[in-house]
Amino acid sequence: MSHLVDIFLQPGKVFVDLKEKPTFWLPLLLVSLASGVMVLLYYSTVDPEWFANHMLLASGKDLTAAEMEQVRASMPGARAMGYIGAPSAVIVTVVVSLLYALYFMLAGKIAGAATSFRHGLSLVSWSSMPVLLGVVVAIIGIAMMEPQTGLESLMLTNVDPLLVQLPADHPWSSLAKGFSLLNIWSWFLLALGWRTWTRSGWLQAVIVAVLPSAVIYGVMAMFALL
Amino acid sequence: MKFNRKWLAGGLILAVLVVPFVVKQAKGDAGVEVDIAEAVARDIRPTILASGVLAYRDEVKLTAELVAQVSMIAVEEGSMVEAGELLLKLDPETYLNAIEREQATRRQSVISIERQRVALALRKKQFERSEQLVKLELIDQDSFDQVRNQLRIAQVELKSSEEELLRADAVLSEAREQLEKTEVRSPIAGQVVSLPIKVGETAIPSTSSLAGAQLMTIADTTAIQAELQVDEADIAKVAAGQQVDIYAAAYPETALEGVVEMIALAPTIEGQGRAYKVTVDIEVPDGIELRSGMSARADIFLSDGTKKLAVPVEAIVSDTGEDKKVTRHVWLQRDGKAKKVEVETGASDDRWEEVTKGLEAGDQVIVGPARTLRTLQDGDAVTRAEDSDREDTASDNDDEDGDGESASQ
Numbered sequence: 130m131s132h133l134v135d136i137f138l139q140p141g142k143v144f145v146d147l148k149e150k151p152t153f154w155l156p157l158l159l160v161s162l163a164s165g166v167m168v169l170l171y172y173s174t175v176d177p178e179w180f181a182n183h184m185l186l187a188s189g190k191d192l193t194a195a196e197m198e199q200v201r202a203s204m205p206g207a208r209a210m211g212y213i214g215a216p217s218a219v220i221v222t223v224v225v226s227l228l229y230a231l232y233f234m235l236a237g238k239i240a241g242a243a244t245s246f247r248h249g250l251s252l253v254s255w256s257s258m259p260v261l262l263g264v265v266v267a268i269i270g271i272a273m274m275e276p277q278t279g280l281e282s283l284m285l286t287n288v289d290p291l292l293v294q295l296p297a298d299h300p301w302s303s304l305a306k307g308f309s310l311l312n313i314w315s316w317f318l319l320a321l322g323w324r325t326w327t328r329s330g331w332l333q334a335v336i337v338a339v340l341p342s343a344v345i346y347g348v349m350a351m352f353a354l355l
Numbered sequence: 356m357k358f359n360r361k362w363l364a365g366g367l368i369l370a371v372l373v374v375p376f377v378v379k380q381a382k383g384d385a386g387v388e389v390d391i392a393e394a395v396a397r398d399i400r401p402t403i404l405a406s407g408v409l410a411y412r413d414e415v416k417l418t419a420e421l422v423a424q425v426s427m428i429a430v431e432e433g434s435m436v437e438a439g440e441l442l443l444k445l446d447p448e449t450y451l452n453a454i455e456r457e458q459a460t461r462r463q464s465v466i467s468i469e470r471q472r473v474a475l476a477l478r479k480k481q482f483e484r485s486e487q488l489v490k491l492e493l494i495d496q497d498s499f500d501q502v503r504n505q506l507r508i509a510q511v512e513l514k515s516s517e518e519e520l521l522r523a524d525a526v527l528s529e530a531r532e533q534l535e536k537t538e539v540r541s542p543i544a545g546q547v548v549s550l551p552i553k554v555g556e557t558a559i560p561s562t563s564s565l566a567g568a569q570l571m572t573i574a575d576t577t578a579i580q581a582e583l584q585v586d587e588a589d590i591a592k593v594a595a596g597q598q599v600d601i602y603a604a605a606y607p608e609t610a611l612e613g614v615v616e617m618i619a620l621a622p623t624i625e626g627q628g629r630a631y632k633v634t635v636d637i638e639v640p641d642g643i644e645l646r647s648g649m650s651a652r653a654d655i656f657l658s659d660g661t662k663k664l665a666v667p668v669e670a671i672v673s674d675t676g677e678d679k680k681v682t683r684h685v686w687l688q689r690d691g692k693a694k695k696v697e698v699e700t701g702a703s704d705d706r707w708e709e710v711t712k713g714l715e716a717g718d719q720v721i722v723g724p725a726r727t728l729r730t731l732q733d734g735d736a737v738t739r740a741e742d743s744d745r746e747d748t749a750s751d752n753d754d755e756d757g758d759g760e761s762a763s764q
Binding site (some may be wrong): 138 | 367387
């Protein structure tokens with residue numbers, strides 16, 4: 130439990146401990162459940178009619194009023210979205226963590242370090258603790274928001290809306306809305322953990338830590354440029 | 356050291372939790388930037404497009420009334436002439452001969468009357484004598500009847516001769532009139548703008564474009580008008596007194612101001628379409644040389660001059676409902692939020708559209724950008740773009756006080 134505090138205060142010590150006893154349940158549960166709670170809270174607070182219009186406009190399709198009505202009728206309501214979205218958020222968080230763990234296991238094999246899947250999952254789970262702060266910020270935002278507010282504008286640790294506010298059809302909008310500044314903190318923790326466990330240099334640690342994100346955001350940037 | 360790291364990390368966590376809200380608060384709920392215009396009373400000037408030609412206001416085409424050779428032309432093309440001034444002479448010989456002939460006929464009629472009067476006087480005396488003789492029974496009744504009959508015949512013959520004289524007078528007068536027509540005089544004061552006939556050519560009375568049918572064209576070149584053809588679909592909107600901007604082909608960039616003066620009651624048929632001739636009086640500014648026959652296009656302004664509550668046309672957004680009914684709305688900026696308001700619209704021109712219901716003067720209407728107008732939702736935060744200065748650019752035809760009356764409900 131003390132790791133929950135130490136991961137922010139003295140992460141090096143946490144990773145030294147985790148090398149011997151790689152745990153992951155607590156941070157993984159916290160992050161995934163917080164994400165689920167955030168989604169559930171948002172959908173139970175937002176104005177359902179406004180949200181339906183917001184989603185239709187965000188789809189970017191030029192629909193006639195009749196078509197919009199048809200699509201709206203076939204869309205699940207905001208409350209239903211909450212009930213679907215909350216467990217989905219939990220599942221997605223877990224699945225993504227598992228994929229990352231797989232990645233670190235493979236990276237360990239390539240780098241010649243003995244990194245098990247459990248180690249990978251532990252590294253990912255604990256390194257994503259800063260993300261929990263972002264989720265907390267969003268939950269506070271939801272508690273304070275007006276009903277006609279988009280979820281993306283509540284992710285206050287993301288580039289958009291913290292630093293820029295791009296229109297929905299702006300080419301860089303997806304990247305700006307998807308990139309959290311807390312990722313940098315997470316990358317640092319990943320690199321630190323990797324370095325601690327494999328006794329590699331900082332360069333290798335940073336490359337291994339950032340590579341998956343670099344690929345994901347790189348693809349998004351390419352789409353923006355094209 | 357440990358203490359310091361704890362505080363540092365704690366501060367970092369606190370910062371992560373607090374800074375986003377501080378930044379958000381500092382930036383304010385900026386919302387999307389929009390261009391805003393104020394709804395005020397404006398002079399909306401819807402127009403009708405028409406084309407036509409320019410023509411001098413008073414223009415007369417002189418044609419001959421007689422068949423005769425042109426013996427003399429007193430003017431040249433471009434000459435200024437006064438009303439009644441001699442322009443052209445036709446050969447009068449034929450008509451002088453006709454006058455002499457008719458004068459002789461008249462003289463014969465006068466002589467004939469004198470002869471009839473003498474004969475009538477004789478018949479009267481014979482009748483009076485026969486009357487006395489028949490009373491004395493010196494002649495029989497049959498002889499008396501014959502004398503009386505001859506008197507009546509003489510009276511009728513005299514009357515016939517008198518009528519013959521009147522007829523001769525009329526014919527003579529007509530011949531003199533024909534002679535007068537050999538001298539062509541200007542019916543108006545103006546300028547000779549066309550002179551197709553020459554001395555020695557034979558003038559013929561015809562309205563067709565045969566050689567010799569047209570003598571000359573005289574026009575008052577100080578006043579010019581446009582004769583526009585307005586489509587039958589638009590003619591109901593046109594009324595005398597409406598303002599018109601005329602663009603002559605020779606001055607395509609210069610709007611010549613005019614006023615609708617007359618609207619034809621009967622149409623002219625051109626191919627499949629029907630159009631009505633609309634005559635527009637034009638005020639010609641200095642330095643502009645207009646000529647009759649120039650082609651021109653025109654914008655006829657339908658406004659009656661009253662100011663109406665209006666917004667830029669791009670601010671009006673149309674929706675088609677499930678029942679195909681079209682509704683219109685505008686977005687207002689109220690307290691930093693976008694508010695959708697359904698409106699009813701009236702007249703419009705290429706810049707402004709009248710709002711007859713739904714808005715009040717002074718409402719802050721969002722006019723763009725177009726992309727934002729498509730994606731706005733009720734309650735969205737909006738801010739006025741810094742270069743949003745629509746009122747100033749639009750103030751060329753609205754009054755300063757924007758005294759539009761409320762048009763809502």
